[in-house]
Amino acid sequence: MTDALLTGDLPLPAHPDYLRDGTSLTSWLTTTDHKRIAILYAITITIFFFMGGAAITAVRLELFMPNGGLLTSDAYNKLFSFHGIIMVWFFLVPSIPNTFGNFLLPLMIGAPDVAFPRLNLFSWYLTIAAGAFTVYALLAGGVDTGWTFYTPYSTMFSNSHVFAAAAGVFVVGFASIATGVNFIATTHMLRAPGMSWFRLPLFVWATYATSLIMVLATPVLAISLLLVMAERWLGLPIFDPAQGGDPILFQHLFWFYSHPAVYIMILPAMGVVSEIIPCFARRRIFGYDFMVYALIAIAGIGFFVWGHHMFVSGQSPYANLIFSFLSFVIAVPSAIKVFNWTASLYRGQISFEAPMLYALGFVGLFTTGGLSGLFLASIPVDVHVTDTYFVVAHFHYIMVGGAVSGFFAGLHFWWPKVTGRMYPESWARFAAILMYSGFNMTFLPQFVAGYLGMPRRYHTYPPEFQIYNVMSSSGAAVLALAYLLPLGYFAWSLFYAERAGNNPWGASGLEWTTTSPPPPKNFDRQPRVDRGPYDYHPEGESAGLNPPEVQNAREVR
Amino acid sequence: MNPIFWLPEATSLAERVDHIFYGLLALSALTLLLVFMLVVVLAVRYRRGSAARRGPLPEIVNREFEIGWTSITLFLFLFLFWWAASADLRSLAAPADALEIHVVAKQWMWKTQHPSGAREIDALHVPIDKPVRLLMTSQDVIHSFFVPAFRVKQDVLPGRDTEIWFLPTRTGVFPLLCAEYCGTDHSMMRGRIVVMRQQDYAEWLTQQPEGDDLAHEGARLFVARGCSGCHAQSSSVHAPKLAGLYGRTVQLSDGRQVKADDGYIRDSMLQPKRDIAAGFEPIMPSYAGLLDDGEVQSLTAYIRSLAAQTGKADD
The missing domain is CATH 1.10.760.10 (Cytochrome c-like domain)
Structure with missing residues (x-):
């Protein structure tokens, strides 16, 4: 007997879930179902992830020896540039927002779809078009400016395919903006009855804050790249100092986008972790409202710290002071989040399935990355370590240790909901631990190499740094294996794993009240919300062993 | 070549930077230890089904707790800002009697010129215990003058002068590196800084080919x-x-x-x-x-x- 019958409702006519509702290729390529678009994105970014990964594999192999030998300097420069461009704009920025955000935002707020379903599909096509530009740039001979496109190198001196690559990033920016607008509208307009702002799950808040940044910051990226293209092809002397231009102007524009972009990458991962830790600890999240304010504070202050990338660029020393100050300030809300996740474990009933392992790994790696950020906010220390491997280690701790761990945490957590199948737990736990170890083996030595003075983007390097590069490259091999493993067992699980129930983790949250996989319009009955998120136990109590009472819809469609 | 496991402190600034660096390192290690300990201890103690006490939450776990650690963090970070910023401000202006060296960077070499007119390529000889001020410009793209042992780094821009100064406190040969990506042979744009005793420097200068200042x-x-x-x-x-x-x-x-x-x-x-x-x-x-x-x-x-x-x- 089904739940519906138990509660006295009439059974609904059976219909296929979203995966089986149309199986032709056309039904996928013309779909406006947010869940199918999420799958399209997932496939796309997986391909990009392994492309960017392949590029950096060659780089790490080359760095085993101080004088290389496998690659020419130009090839090396093109490979790390390709790695950066692909990983930032074609993997990290769309990773969680466009896959889990797309899939979960409507489910979590009790809506049948996003506000603008066709715009959603359009945004995916833009991503594909942009990816085509960028991959063309690679096939045609590559681009060697680094992902930062610094002028005047990119405008006047590089002989590589800067225009195509910049055009690709320019276009993918519009995909970002379209998604951001869509999510903002969805959160404002499509919340289920009773789903007030402070009943939103933190993942929704994180997606909302991310969308705000996307909409406000990405146009500035478009402007800066448009100016690069204009100077390159029309000869407008915007950044050429000989004609009165200013190369530093580009850095200001670029980082005005690219620093907030770091938060585009990390906020959604914070959202994911904030869903997972309460679920596996059976606890309400500690300090829900503080978590919300911290998200908003990070998104807001994030717009005013870009100058900390430019302490040695020749900008005013007084500007340096202000940016240093604000960079310390923005560390406060991040610290609040770490403390709150930790405190959420207190008096829990904690179990350690793979999503929880990834989430706890996230907390450790994000904390390490965040603390190394304090070094970079301190001007005298930053002067020494900026543009060295210290910075490389720092942002990989945030964006790979943080964002990618968050991505894998979410992937395991919602895999049963997305596919209707469980994944193999032992393999997943093994991969989680391997990923954590491999990550630290790769990037911890880079902090040391950076402090000792190894500059980033060096094809050849002084021999005293070899030991650190060998450690790093060996760690990268472990990390690569840890990234390939899930590809294997997830694929296996699609066909052979046991079927998942509606709510295999005993989680709160509306997405777990519908079937796995959900029907095309998500809910057979309009959900009504009568409580806050993370309702795992009564207020003021400790965790209990029972899963939360499922809140669901008794209302008619 | 610098040693493999540590970095020499060859200027007056290097010591100050290292103080802050090691201070931050100690603080980070403590914080990290605290977070890891908390996560591990809580995770083990409150694993599902363990006998640890649950029941109603104690009064202490409340909003004041949250505000408490937020303020502690904030004040700690403000202190760090003050500490680092005041060290930065102290080292801003070069002393008036500094030796003035002109540096021109180009893909992929460093050209330096002494007040006497002596020129060097990918190298710079300086006397110990005398402040040195570098006036730098680039002929093409942005480069960055980086001497790890000195803890100094400054981007070198086309169409504009930038400057840094340092006071060498230790003789020896120290690597000079370009730290801002500048194209194909960026990683080969390296040189060396030779810090000499003052009389050796004077002698070295006299041996350089005549050049107008x-x-x-x-x-x-x-x-x-x-x-x-x-x-x-x-x-x-x-x-x-x-x-x-x-x-x-x-x-x-x-x-x-x-x-x-x-x-x-x-x-x-x-x-x-x-x-x-x-x-x-x-x-x-x-x-x-x-x-x-x-x-x-x-x-x-x-x-x-x-x-x-x-x-x-x-x-």
Whole structure:
């Protein structure tokens, strides 16, 4: 007997879930179902992830020896540039927002779809078009400016395919903006009855804050790249100092986008972790409202710290002071989040399935990355370590240790909901631990190499740094294996794993009240919300062993 | 080559930077330890089904707790800012008696020039215990002058001078690296800084091939490139006289005022239409493309040297 019958409702006519509702290729390529678009994105970014990964594999192999030998300097420069461009704009920025955000935002707020379903599909096509530009740039001979496109190198001196690559990033920016607008509208307009702002799950808040940044910051990226293209092809002397231009102007524009972009990458991962830790600890999240304010504070202050990338660029020393100050300030809300996740474990009933392992790994790696950020906010220390491997280690701790761990945490957590199948737990736990170890083996030595003075983007390097590069490259091999493993067992699980129930983790949250996989319009009955998120136990109590009472819809469609 | 496991502290600044660095390192290690311990201890103690006490939450776990640790973090970070920023402010201005070295960066080499006129490529010899001030410019893209053992780094920009200074406190040979990606052979744009005892430096200087110092070379260029045709004392063309100009505040024809510093003088040569001195016609042609950056530096040095002769030149 089904739940519906138990509660006295009439059974609904059976219909296929979203995966089986149309199986032709056309039904996928013309779909406006947010869940199918999420799958399209997932496939796309997986391909990009392994492309960017392949590029950096060659780089790490080359760095085993101080004088290389496998690659020419130009090839090396093109490979790390390709790695950066692909990983930032074609993997990290769309990773969680466009896959889990797309899939979960409507489910979590009790809506049948996003506000603008066709715009959603359009945004995916833009991503594909942009990816085509960028991959063309690679096939045609590559681009060697680094992902930062610094002028005047990119405008006047590089002989590589800067225009195509910049055009690709320019276009993918519009995909970002379209998604951001869509999510903002969805959160404002499509919340289920009773789903007030402070009943939103933190993942929704994180997606909302991310969308705000996307909409406000990405146009500035478009402007800066448009100016690069204009100077390159029309000869407008915007950044050429000989004609009165200013190369530093580009850095200001670029980082005005690219620093907030770091938060585009990390906020959604914070959202994911904030869903997972309460679920596996059976606890309400500690300090829900503080978590919300911290998200908003990070998104807001994030717009005013870009100058900390430019302490040695020749900008005013007084500007340096202000940016240093604000960079310390923005560390406060991040610290609040770490403390709150930790405190959420207190008096829990904690179990350690793979999503929880990834989430706890996230907390450790994000904390390490965040603390190394304090070094970079301190001007005298930053002067020494900026543009060295210290910075490389720092942002990989945030964006790979943080964002990618968050991505894998979410992937395991919602895999049963997305596919209707469980994944193999032992393999997943093994991969989680391997990923954590491999990550630290790769990037911890880079902090040391950076402090000792190894500059980033060096094809050849002084021999005293070899030991650190060998450690790093060996760690990268472990990390690569840890990234390939899930590809294997997830694929296996699609066909052979046991079927998942509606709510295999005993989680709160509306997405777990519908079937796995959900029907095309998500809910057979309009959900009504009568409580806050993370309702795992009564207020003021400790965790209990029972899963939360499922809140669901008794209302008619 | 620096040692493998530690980095020499070869300037007065290096020690201060390391103090902050190790302070932050200790703080980070403690914080990390705290978070890891908390996560591990809580995760083990409250694993599902363990016998640890649950029941109603104690009063202490509440909003005040949250506000408490937020404020502690905030004050700690403000202290760190103050600590680092005051160290930064103390090292901003170079001492007046600093040895002035001109650096020109280009893909992919460093050119340095001593006040005596001696030039070096991918190397710089400096005396110990004497402050050294570098005036740097780039001929092409952005580079960055990075000496890890000195804890100094400064981007070197085209079309603009940037400067840093340091006080070497230890003799030896230290790597110089380009830290801003500048194209194909970025990683080969390396050199060495040789810190010598003062008498060794003096001796080394005398052994260098004769070269005019910058101001003398500038004086030669001033005539050779035709600047003197308008700007010399004897010229009949109505053009600003340059004696005593350097360091003065100049009135511009559009009402603005600027200080005649290196940047202004460079702009006046390369983009003369930008800042027209009050009372003059915009007749000067641009020298962009006609002077390389080294020549611009020499001419600037010459104009600067004229400032000292104000008294006798103005009559």
